[in-house]
Amino acid sequence: xxxxxxxxxxxxxxxxxxxxxxxxxxxxxxxxxxxxxxxxxxxxxxxxxxxxxxxxxxxxxxxxxxxxxxxxxxxxxxxxxxxxxxxxxxxxxxxxxxxxxxxxxxxxxxxxxxxxxxxxxxxxxxxxxxxxxxxxxxxxxxxxxxxxxxxxxxxxxxxxxxxxxxxxxxxxxxxxxxxxxxxxxxxxx
Amino acid sequence: xxxxxxxxxxxxxxxxxxxxxxxxxxxxxxxxxxxxxxxxxxxxxxxxxxxxxxxxxxxxxxxxxxxxxxxxxxxxxxxxxxxxxxxxxxxxxxxxxxxxxxxxxxxxxxxxxxxxxxxxxxxxxxxxxxxxxxxxxxxxxxxxxxxxxxxxxxxxxxxxxxxxxxxxxxxxxxxxxxxxxxxxxxxxx
DNA sequence: CGAATTCTGTAACGAACAGTCAAGAAAAGG
DNA sequence: CCTTTTCTTGACTGTTCGTTACAGAATTCG
Numbered sequence: 066x067x068x069x070x071x072x073x074x075x076x077x078x079x080x081x082x083x084x085x086x087x088x089x090x091x092x093x094x095x096x097x098x099x100x101x102x103x104x105x106x107x108x109x110x111x112x113x114x115x116x117x118x119x120x121x122x123x124x125x126x127x128x129x130x131x132x133x134x135x136x137x138x139x140x141x142x143x144x145x146x147x148x149x150x151x152x153x154x155x156x157x158x159x160x161x162x163x164x165x166x167x168x169x170x171x172x173x174x175x176x177x178x179x180x181x182x183x184x185x186x187x188x189x190x191x192x193x194x195x196x197x198x199x200x201x202x203x204x205x206x207x208x209x210x211x212x213x214x215x216x217x218x219x220x221x222x223x224x225x226x227x228x229x230x231x232x233x234x235x236x237x238x239x240x241x242x243x244x245x246x247x248x249x250x251x252x253x254x
Numbered sequence: 255x256x257x258x259x260x261x262x263x264x265x266x267x268x269x270x271x272x273x274x275x276x277x278x279x280x281x282x283x284x285x286x287x288x289x290x291x292x293x294x295x296x297x298x299x300x301x302x303x304x305x306x307x308x309x310x311x312x313x314x315x316x317x318x319x320x321x322x323x324x325x326x327x328x329x330x331x332x333x334x335x336x337x338x339x340x341x342x343x344x345x346x347x348x349x350x351x352x353x354x355x356x357x358x359x360x361x362x363x364x365x366x367x368x369x370x371x372x373x374x375x376x377x378x379x380x381x382x383x384x385x386x387x388x389x390x391x392x393x394x395x396x397x398x399x400x401x402x403x404x405x406x407x408x409x410x411x412x413x414x415x416x417x418x419x420x421x422x423x424x425x426x427x428x429x430x431x432x433x434x435x436x437x438x439x440x441x442x443x
Numbered sequence: 444c445g446a447a448t449t450c451t452g453t454a455a456c457g458a459a460c461a462g463t464c465a466a467g468a469a470a471a472g473g
Numbered sequence: 474c475c476t477t478t479t480c481t482t483g484a485c486t487g488t489t490c491g492t493t494a495c496a497g498a499a500t501t502c503g
Contacts, residue, residue, distance in 0.1 A: 256499085
């Protein structure tokens with residue numbers, strides 16, 4: 066009924082996500098976001114309301130595009146050890162491939178924004194909980210938890226994943242990260 | 255030969271450390287630091303040169319006051335499992351005690367600043383490496399690594415510690431963190 | 444008691460900040 | 474074609490940013 070939006074909303078959010086991931090919420094200015102997305106200031110505010118609104122959209126996109134597919138893969142019910150092994154090594158590959166020094170948006174948001182922004186907190190908690198659930202269900206279903214609660218093992222895996230992101234930010238060393246993944250995997254029964 | 259400094263430098267750096275830890279480097283303004291330290295703008299610049307200078311002093315203080323004592327404790331050569339168990343549970347206590355939602359300055363600096371500031375990077379790397387060394391030496395000396403390289407186990411422990419800080423930022427739940435610590439401890443032979 | 448030196452407090456700097464707004468451009472319905 | 478509605482653009486708001494400059498206070502040495 067009126068003029069159509071000229072920019073691709075998803076592409077803009079994707080670009081914003083990378084910008085936020087690289088320089089954090091406070092470290093990324095509106096001007097940075099205008100340049101990263103190629104969308105004008107006014108349009109950005111019309112579409113997302115505020116800097117926080119765009120940040121939340123970026124966090125949601127991270128969940129939809131990176132966390133949910135992982136959960137889907139876990140729901141396929143393949144052998145846990147192989148699955149986790151693959152997930153951790155893929156993580157190492159991703160980190161080592163582009164010499165990436167930046168933690169993922171999830172870790173960055175958890176550390177920088179979750180303590181200050183309830184909206185971010187609830188999103189990060191929900192995503193982490195979903196991943197935990199998927200891990201726990203899988204471990205429980207395959208009886209691989211030994212005498213431990215599958216949920217504790219799932220939380221441990223989440224801790225390892227987050228910890229590896231931090232380690233990568235300090236030093237993105239493929240060999241070291243691979244070895245860490247192997248040790249963690251050894252904790253699964 | 256001249257007027258003496260009125261403020262306590264160490265106390266100022268300590269206060270700045272807490273401020274940076276709470277709101278990050280970009281999220282903490284000079285005005286915030288003036289209020290947190292009780293030191294005037296001019297004096298702060300005279301003493302530390304710049305915001306980055308004060309941040310580096312805070313990172314150094316974190317190393318001296320929190321990382322080095324930990325390393326000293328590891329050098330005492332007590333049984334590894336008890337030592338690590340104690341360290342992880344102390345960590346949980348610290349997190350749970352004040353319902354702390356903020357990751358330590360080390361994790362915060364690693365995620366937010368290390369990718370952008372070489373000075374921060376070299377400091378964080380050095381501190382992490384020292385802690386790794388201490389863990390590795392201890393594990394190696396007590397022959398507790400099984401068929402693994404003690405250094406890999408040490409890196410894994412650092413990953414767990416960093417990961418627990420992130421998990422705490424998402425949800426500072428004592429029971430969950432305790433369980434995570436127990437699982438990680440199980441990886442030590 | 445000066446002279447020299449270093450600190451403190453405040454005012455000010457230009458730049459960058461997040462956010463707003465009005466005017467024009469584009470599309471759809473009548 | 475003309476109205477209506479939405480989107481785009483870019484100038485603009487007041488505020489806050491990190492940093493500097495400077496005057497005055499305090500301390501030590503001669």
